[in-house]
Amino acid sequence: ATTTLPSTTWLSMRRNGKSRPASGCSLCVWKYVRANTVEINRYSTVVGNVADVANGGRVFKNGKPVKPVTMRPMNGMNVTDNVIDVNITESLHDPDNHDFRALSPSIAVGP
DSSP: OOBOOOTTSOEEOOBTTBOOOTTSOSEEOOSSSTTOOSOOOTTOEEESOEESOEESOBOEETTEEOSSOOBOOOOSSEEESOEEOTTGGGGEEEGGGTEEEESSTTOOOOO
């Protein structure tokens, strides 16, 4: 049996068959925009998504990016039940042709 992901589920995968670097993201829920100190997405709900890379943006100190590159976790009031896996496309039927059904019921996402 397979699980069909609801159409409201956001799916974002690697491009051209290549994985994104950890500093990139296909599911980006930032806490801050670059060096700006005003917090965003504090009350966001991020539930039931599938992505190859997800994060909350780069960490900055004194207005400059921290080195080595350091990423924050996704920001929000409710960040749960998301499947983040660099190899997620291997767990889906045919994502290159927009068939995002899970190969296994162990991937249960969506509202």
